[in-house]
Amino acid sequence: MNIRSESNDSAAVQPIPLSRRRGLVFPAFAWLGFTSAFASIVIGSLLQSKLGTLDALAAAILGNWILFVYSAAIGFAAGRWGLSSQLTLAAVFGRWGALVPGILLGSLVTGWFAFHVVLTATILLNALHFSGAPAIVISVIGVAFAAPVIARLSHGFNMTAIAFPAMILFGGTVIAHYLMPKWTVLLDGSIGGTLPFGTGVCIAFGIFVVSGTMTGDIVRYCRTGNEAVLATAFAFLLSNLPFLILGVLIAAAGIKVGDLFAGNDALSFFLLALVVVSNWTTCDACISNASVTLKSAFPKLSWIIASAAAALLGILMAVMDAVGDVFGWALFLSAIVPPIGGVIVADYYVLRVRVGFSRFRAAPVNVAGLAAIAAGVGAAFLARQIVPGMIAPLIGAPLAGSVYLVLARLAPSRLGTDLGAAPHGTEALD
Template sequence: MDLRRNLTDSTGVQPIPLSRRRGLLFPAFAWSGFTSAFASIIVGSQLQSELGTFDALFAVILGNWILFVYAAAIGFAAGRWGLSSQLMLEAVFGRWGALIPGLLLGCLVTGWFAFHVMLTAAILSVALRLPSGSVVLICIVGVLFATPVIARISRGFNVTAIAYPAMIVFAGIVIARYLAPKSLDLLDGTIGGALPFGTGVCIAFGTFVVSGTMTGDIVRYCRTGNEAVQAMAFGFLLSNLPFLILGVLVAAARVRVTDLFAAHNALSFLLLALVIASNWVTCDACLSNAGVTLKSAFPGMPWIVASAAIALLGVLLAANNGVGDASRWTLFLSATVPPCGGVIVADYYVLRVRMGFARKRVALVNIAALIAMGAGIAVAFVGLQYDPGVIAPLIGAPAAGALYLLLSRFAPGRLGTEVGGTSLGAEALD
C-alpha cells in the first residue's frame, strides 16, 4: 500500500475505498487489543465489591451485550461505507453540526487517555515504592504515551494488536497464581451489594461506549458491514467481557488489584510490564481516535497540532484527577454518549432506509439531530436522578432516536434533516 495514501486515509478526511480496505483481521485485532484493557479489570473488581459476585457477573455480561448491540448497529454502517466516525457524524448532523458531537466524543475519549495515564502512574508508584499521586510522574507517563502518536511513529490502531497477547499472558498468570488456588471459594460470599444492579450495568456499558460510538475509525477498514460486526464481536464479547469477568473474580478471590504489583519480585514486575504495555496501547488508540476526529473536523489543521492539543488536555485532566473514579466516569459516559448513537441509528436505518450514506446531508447543520441528541442526554440524566438503578442507555438512545424521527417527519426542510446532493464518494458492499 502506498504510504502517502495510507497517511491521508488515516486522518479520516475521506472514506476508505473498497480497493484499499483490509478485511476482517486488522479491525478485529485492533479492537481486541484496544478492549483487552487493564481498566476493564479495575471496573470488574469495583463492581464485585459494590454488587456482590453474582450480580457483578450478570451486570458485566448484560452491559457488554447491550454495548455490543449498540456499537454494532453503528459499526455496520461505518464498515459498509468506509466512513470514519467524524465522516459519519457529518452525514448525520451536517458538516458544521457534526462539530458538536465530534468535539464532545473527542474530549471524552481523551478522558480515557487521562484515566490510563493516572492508572499507569498509580501502579508504578506501588511497584516502585514511589509517592502516590505524583504530578511529575503523571506528566512523564503522559508525555511518553503521547509522543508516538504526535510523531506518527505508532501508526495509530496498528499497534493495538500488541496488547491482546500481552493481556492474555497477564490473565493466565493471574488465574494460575491467584484464582486457581481459591477456585472453590470464588462464588462464595455476599450475593448482592448496595449498588443498584442497573447502575452496575451502566458502568460495564460505559467502559467502551465512547469508542464504540466512534468505531468507524477502526471498522472502516472492513470490506463489508458484516465484517465490521464480526470485528466488534471479537472486541467486545471475546476481549472486553472476559477481562471484566476476570476483574470480578480477582475481587471475589479477595485480591486487591494493586496487590498484583506490590510483591516486588520477578512475577510482579512481569505483570507490571504487561500492564504498562496494555495501557500504552490503549492510550495510543485513544489519542489516535481523538486525533482522527479533530483532523477530520478541521482538515486544514496539521496533525501535530491536533494530536498535541489533545494530549495536553489529557495530561491536564490526569494531573488534576479529573477522571480518577472509574465508576462515576463510566456512569457519566453511559448517559452522555448513547443519545448520539441513537440519532445515528435512527438516521441510517429509518430515515435513509436503502439510500444509506450514498447521499450527503443537504443542510450544513441538522438542527433536529442536535435537538434530539440534547434531549436524549437530558432524559438519561433525569432518569438517573429519579431512579439511580435505571439503565441509562436504554432510555437515552431510544428517546433521542424517536424524537429525531418525529422532528424529521414534521419539518425536514426547516430542521435540516433532508438528504440529497452529491455522493459521499464511499463504496459499499452488501
C-alpha cells in the first residue's frame, strides 16, 4: 500500500475499485509481516511463566483461532467491497457516528506503536549497556520509527514484508542454537500457573484485535472476500501463532528473552539487529494504520498532520509507559474492541443480507450501533469482574451484535439503521 497514494487522493476515502485490487499476495504478505512481531515472542514467553507450558500453548492456539474467525468475518466484508476500516465503520455507523469507533481504534493502535518503541529502547539499553535517560532514548526511537511514514518515504504495509523473513531468520536461529539442544525437556515444565486459562486466551486474542478490526486497511486490496479470509489466515494462523508458540518454548527451555541479546557476541548482535528491524516495521504499520483511519475520518486533513498526530500520541504513550503492563493492555483491548466488530458483523451478515455495502447509512449517526457497542463493552467488563477467567470477546462481540439487531428491529428510523441510496461508484464493486 503506497503511503503517497494514501495521502494524496482517494485511496483512504473511497472504495478501491476492482481494477486497482492487487489480489491475494500483497495483502497476505502485508499481514504476514505485520503479525510476525517480536512482541508475540515476548508475550508467549510471559504466558508460559503464568500458565505453564501446555496451558500457554493451548491459550495461544485458542486465542488465535478466535481472533482469526472474528477478523475474517470483518475482512470478508471489507475485502469484498474494497473498503478501508474507516469506510467500513462509516457504512455501519454513519458518516459522523463512525468517528467514535474510528478515533478509538486509531488511538488504540498507537498504543502498540508505543509498546514496540519502549520494547526496542529497553532491549537496546540493556544489550548495549547504555546509561542514557530512557525517556530521551524512547523519544528518539519513536521519532526515527515514525519519520518515514510522516515524510511519505515508506510504503505503509509494504514495509512489513521485510519483517517476515527477518523474523523467520530470527526464529530459525533461536530454534537451532537454543531450543534444539533442549528439545527433550521443552514440555517438562509446570502444567498449571497462577493465571486463569481464559485470561491467557484473552491475552493471545488481544494482541492483534485492534488491527484485526481494522483489517480493511490491508484486505481491501484483495479481489474477493475469500481472498481476504485467506490473507487473515496467513496473518494469525501462520504468523502470529507460530511466534507466540516460539515464545512459549523459549521460556519452557529456561531462557529469558532478554538473554538472547546479552552475549556481547556476533550471534547476540545479529539477533538484536533482526528484532530492531521487526519492531521498526511493526511501528511503521501501526502508524500507517492510525494515519489511514484519521485521513479517512477527516478527508480534508493532510497526511502529514494525520500521521504526525498519530506518532505524537504514540510517543507520549511510550514516554508515559502507558502500555507497560502488556497483559493489562491486551485484556483491556479484548473487552473494549470486540463489540465494535460484533456490530459490524451483525449489520453486514444479518441486516444487509445481499445488499452488502452497496448502500451506506441514511442517517449520519447510527445510534443503535453505538448503543450496542456500549452494551457489549459493559457486559464484557462486568463478565470479567464476575468470572475473572471469562473469555471476554465471546461475551462482548455476540452481545453487541444481538443488542444491535434488536434495536434495529424496534426503531430503525429513529435509531438510524435505515439504509440510504447506493453511493457513487459502488456499482463497480457489485
